[in-house]
Amino acid sequence: MPTRTDKLGWIGIGRMGYAMAERLAKAGCDLTVWNRTAEKAQPLAQSGAKVARLLPDLAAKDIVFVMVSTIDDVKEVVGKLLSGPDKPRLIVECSSISLEGSAELRKILAEKNIQYLAAPVSGNAKVIKAGKLTFVVSGPKPAYEMARPYLDLMGTGSSYVGEGELARIAKICHNVMLGVVIQNLCEITVLAEKAGMPRHAFLDFLNKSVMGSMFTRYKTPALVNLDFHVTFTPKLLRKDLDLGLDAGCEFEVPMPLTSLTRDLLQQMIGQGMTEEDFSTLLLMEAKASGVELKPENVKVGDGLS
Numbered sequence: 512m513p514t515r516t517d518k519l520g521w522i523g524i525g526r527m528g529y530a531m532a533e534r535l536a537k538a539g540c541d542l543t544v545w546n547r548t549a550e551k552a553q554p555l556a557q558s559g560a561k562v563a564r565l566l567p568d569l570a571a572k573d574i575v576f577v578m579v580s581t582i583d584d585v586k587e588v589v590g591k592l593l594s595g596p597d598k599p600r601l602i603v604e605c606s607s608i609s610l611e612g613s614a615e616l617r618k619i620l621a622e623k624n625i626q627y628l629a630a631p632v633s634g635n636a637k638v639i640k641a642g643k644l645t646f647v648v649s650g651p652k653p654a655y656e657m658a659r660p661y662l663d664l665m666g667t668g669s670s671y672v673g674e675g676e677l678a679r680i681a682k683i684c685h686n687v688m689l690g691v692v693i694q695n696l697c698e699i700t701v702l703a704e705k706a707g708m709p710r711h712a713f714l715d716f717l718n719k720s721v722m723g724s725m726f727t728r729y730k731t732p733a734l735v736n737l738d739f740h741v742t743f744t745p746k747l748l749r750k751d752l753d754l755g756l757d758a759g760c761e762f763e764v765p766m767p768l769t770s771l772t773r774d775l776l777q778q779m780i781g782q783g784m785t786e787e788d789f790s791t792l793l794l795m796e797a798k799a800s801g802v803e804l805k806p807e808n809v810k811v812g813d814g815l816s
């Protein structure tokens with residue numbers, strides 16, 4: 512049963528958007544979704560969502576969620592959303608975008624008297640399915656209270672960090688850590704293997720240790736069995752590291768590890784490794800170490816299912 516009766520709109524049924532919208536639909540919310548590539552949205556009808564043909568059809572909803580890729584995409588879809596006479600009460604923008612882009616959007620929406628929350632997320636599609644997505648949110652507190660029950664339906668809840676674009680900084684910091692941690696995880700996994708131990712045995716130890724985390728656990732199957740089915744692309748990660756470096760520049764904070772990680776990721780992207788998961792950084796590290804990796808074909812848990 513829905514906890515609230517607002518009419519919800521959803522723009523962007525990609526890897527993340529699909530899984531998030533599906534949770535709202537399955538919870539019984541009054542949800543209408545739109546995706547540029549319409550066929551990706553169709554299966555959500557089976558979960559109870561309505562599928563809109565045109566983007567402005569979502570404008571009369573109470574709350575519209577946005578989950579696309581970059582700030583340019585966000586501006587494009589919001590522009591089309593508001594191209595008709597209707598406007599929603601609140602827009603909740605969940606994509607990972609810059610501080611400046613988010614502030615620009617806030618200004619555009621304020622001029623139209625539309626409330627706006629910056630609400631980026633932590634977790635991939637599998638994490639969403641496991642009910643473990645988290646949001647970091649900033650903007651007016653009353654708008655947060657309006658959106659909160661729906662955010663709760665999509666995962667384990669949200670952290671409200673204050674006014675304006677503060678959530679963007681929190682998310683950028685989070686994804687900088689994601690980049691640096693995956694690079695380091697790949698380095699130590701290759702080191703352990705080259706020294707003579709199976710990857711699954713090393714990662715089993717790491718995951719049980721104080722250094723283990725939900726992230727190291729759910730990346731373990733990829734690193735052990737070389738399953739690089741994409742959860743997050745190298746280019747999206749590069750975008751986030753660039754956002755982190757820009758923020759470091761703006762606030763005059765040196766970020767040497769971020770810089771180095773960004774360059775290592777760039778080497779991978781430059782070699783055309785763009786279509787698989789960002790954890791293919793493991794293959795780069797192995798190549799640089801003269802190690803030929805093979806899938807271990809060992810059943811290892813991801814800590815999610």
Ligand SMILES: NC(=O)c1ccc[n+]([C@@H]2O[C@H](COP(=O)([O-])OP(=O)(O)OC[C@H]3O[C@@H](n4cnc5c(N)ncnc54)[C@H](OP(=O)(O)O)[C@@H]3O)[C@@H](O)[C@H]2O)c1
Binds near residue numbers: 546588607
């Ligand atoms: N994947 C993750 O693990 C993860 C985790 C946290 C945050 N994020 C962030 O979440 C956002 C979405 O990531 P994702 O992995 O879901 O990406 P994705 O699978 O590539 O999906 C992107 C979505 O945006 C739509 N889109 C992009 N540009 C558009 C445009 N100009 N006009 C209309 N629609 C447009 C795409 O529509 P089409 O289907 O038509 O292409 C698709 O629905 C990104 O900002 C990403 O950084 C991702």
